[in-house]
Amino acid sequence: MEQPLKIILFTLMAVFSLTSFADHHAMPENGVVELYECDLNDGASIEDVVNFGRSDFKKFVAKQKLSVNSFLWEPVAVAPPYQDAQLRWINYFPTWADYSKAVAAWTNSDNANNQTALAAMTTCNKPVFATSMPIAQMPRDKKKPLIVGVCNLNDGATVADALNYVTPERHQNINKMLGTNNGGMLWVPGFGLNPDFDFLQVIAGTQSDMMTLFDGVRTGKVQTAQAAYSDQSPPMSCHWDLSNSYSLLN
Numbered sequence: 001m002e003q004p005l006k007i008i009l010f011t012l013m014a015v016f017s018l019t020s021f022a023d024h025h026a027m028p029e030n031g032v033v034e035l036y037e038c039d040l041n042d043g044a045s046i047e048d049v050v051n052f053g054r055s056d057f058k059k060f061v062a063k064q065k066l067s068v069n070s071f072l073w074e075p076v077a078v079a080p081p082y083q084d085a086q087l088r089w090i091n092y093f094p095t096w097a098d099y100s101k102a103v104a105a106w107t108n109s110d111n112a113n114n115q116t117a118l119a120a121m122t123t124c125n126k127p128v129f130a131t132s133m134p135i136a137q138m139p140r141d142k143k144k145p146l147i148v149g150v151c152n153l154n155d156g157a158t159v160a161d162a163l164n165y166v167t168p169e170r171h172q173n174i175n176k177m178l179g180t181n182n183g184g185m186l187w188v189p190g191f192g193l194n195p196d197f198d199f200l201q202v203i204a205g206t207q208s209d210m211m212t213l214f215d216g217v218r219t220g221k222v223q224t225a226q227a228a229y230s231d232q233s234p235p236m237s238c239h240w241d242l243s244n245s246y247s248l249l250n
Contacts, residue, residue, distance in 0.1 A: 029094075029134070030131055030132060030133055030134075031092050031093060031094055031095075031131070031132045032092070032093040032094075032095065032096055032098075032099050032129065032131070032132075032190075033090065033091070033092055033129060033130040033131070033132045033187060033190075034090070034091040034092075034093065034099065034127045034128075034129055035088060035089075035090050035091075035127060035128050035129070035130065036088065036089040036090075036124040036125065036126075036127050037082075037084075037085035037088055037124065037125045038085060038086065038087050038088070038089060038122040038123060038124035038125070039085065039086045039087075039122065039123050039124075040086045040087065040121065040122060041120065041121055041122060041123060044120070044121035044122065046072070046074050046086075046087060046246075048121050049072060049087060049089075049118075049121050049122060050072055050246045050248070052117060052118060052121065053070060053072060053089075053246070053248030053249075054248055054249075056113075056114055056117060057070070057114065057118075057248060057249075058248065058249055060105075060106075060111065060114055061249060064101075064102075064105040066098070066101060066102045066105065067093060067094050067095075067098040067101075068091050068092065068093055068098065068102055068249070069091070069092045069249055069250070070089070070090065070091050070092070070248040070249050071089075071090045071092075071245050071246060071247055071248060072087055072088070072089055072090070072245070072246040072248060073087065073088040073089075073090060073146065073243040073244070073245055073246075074087055074243055074244040074245075074246065075087070075088070075241070075242075075243050076145075076242040076243055076244060077241060077242040078241040078242070078243070079150075079239055079241055082241070087122070088243070089122075089124065092132060126192065127192065128190075128191065128192035128193045129190040129191040129192055129193070130187040130188055130189055130190045130193070130200075131187070131188045131190055132185050132186070132187055133185055133186040133187075133188070134185050135166070135167075135168050135171050135183070135184040135185050135186065136168055136171045136172060136175070136182070136183045136184050137183050138182070138183025138184075138204050138205065139181065139183070139204075139205060139206050139209075140247065140250050141206055141207075141247070142246065142247050142250075143244060143245070143246050143247070144204050144205060144206060144207065144210065144244070144245050145204065145205070145207060145210040145211075145242065145243075145244060145245070146202065146203070146204040146242075146243050146244070146245040147202075147203050147204070147210075147240050147241065147242050147243075148200055148201065148202050148240065148241045148243070149200060149201035149202075149203070149238035149239070149240050150197045150200060150238060150239050150240075150241065151197060151198060151199050151200065151201060151236045151237065151238040152196075152197055152198050152236060152237055152238075153198050153235060153236050154234075154235055154236060154237060157235035157236065158235070161235035162198075162199070162235050162236055164232070165232060165234060165235055165236075166186060166201065169229075170226075170229050170230075171184050173225060173228075173229045174213075174216075174222060174225045174226070174229075177221070177224075177225040177228070178209075178212050178213060178216050178221065178222070178225070179212070180205060180209040180212050180213060181205060181206070181209055182203055182204065182205035182209050182210065182213055183203070183204060183205060184201065184202060184203045184204075185201075185202045186199055186200065186201060186202070187199060187200040187202060188200075198236070199236075201238065204245055
């Protein structure tokens with residue numbers, strides 16, 4: 001996709017608000033996503049990092065009165081070139097001002113113990129940023145399957161086509177036909193990213209609901225639900241990655 005169209009895509013999605021929100025990510029409207037790709041240090045496990053997030057990090061967030069929601073993604077099946085990270089730490093902020101406050105609090109010398117504890121378990125790249133657009137509310141489960149669609153617009157497709165296709169109404173129609181309550185959001189690349197995709201679709205739900213979704217794709221029930229909703233062809237092509245999502249603060 002040409003660079004001007006990418007700029008238009010980012011601008012439109014960044015200002016496009018939806019009335020529903022993804023409680024899984026605690027975002028009532030478009031928000032700031034901060035993403036760290038990390039490896040585990042020798043002797044550390046995913047469970048160690050999750051336990052830190054749900055204890056010392058959670059206490060830090062409460063003490064500092066930060067507006068943030070945080071998750072750890074454990075990769076299960078992730079396609080190149082993003083398969084190497086052993087975990088992803090995701091922070092969601094309502095605004096950039098909230099992000100700035102959190103960074104100042106985390107890097108303060110008074111927080112050295114937490115910095116040292118996390119650094120002992122993980123080695124992380126510098127963060128990258130995205131804008132999140134909520135599509136549908138997600139369950140508050142402590143652990144849930146999460147899939148990410150890595151999407152590119154088809155030749156000739158426009159930004160309006162994508163926005164008119166990936167809608168809360170289409171998402172909820174699939175939920176209705178499957179008897180599920182899966183939630184979703186869109187991510188648009190921001191700072192620190194020069195990706196080979198145009199946007200990401202994030203879908204998560206309970207273990208049972210996500211297995212129903214996967215079986216619905218396997219049997220063609222999801223495709224039937226898509227066709228029943230409208231005869232609009234998808235204006236993008238996506239490949240899908242699978243992770244386990246651990247809620248750290250809820």
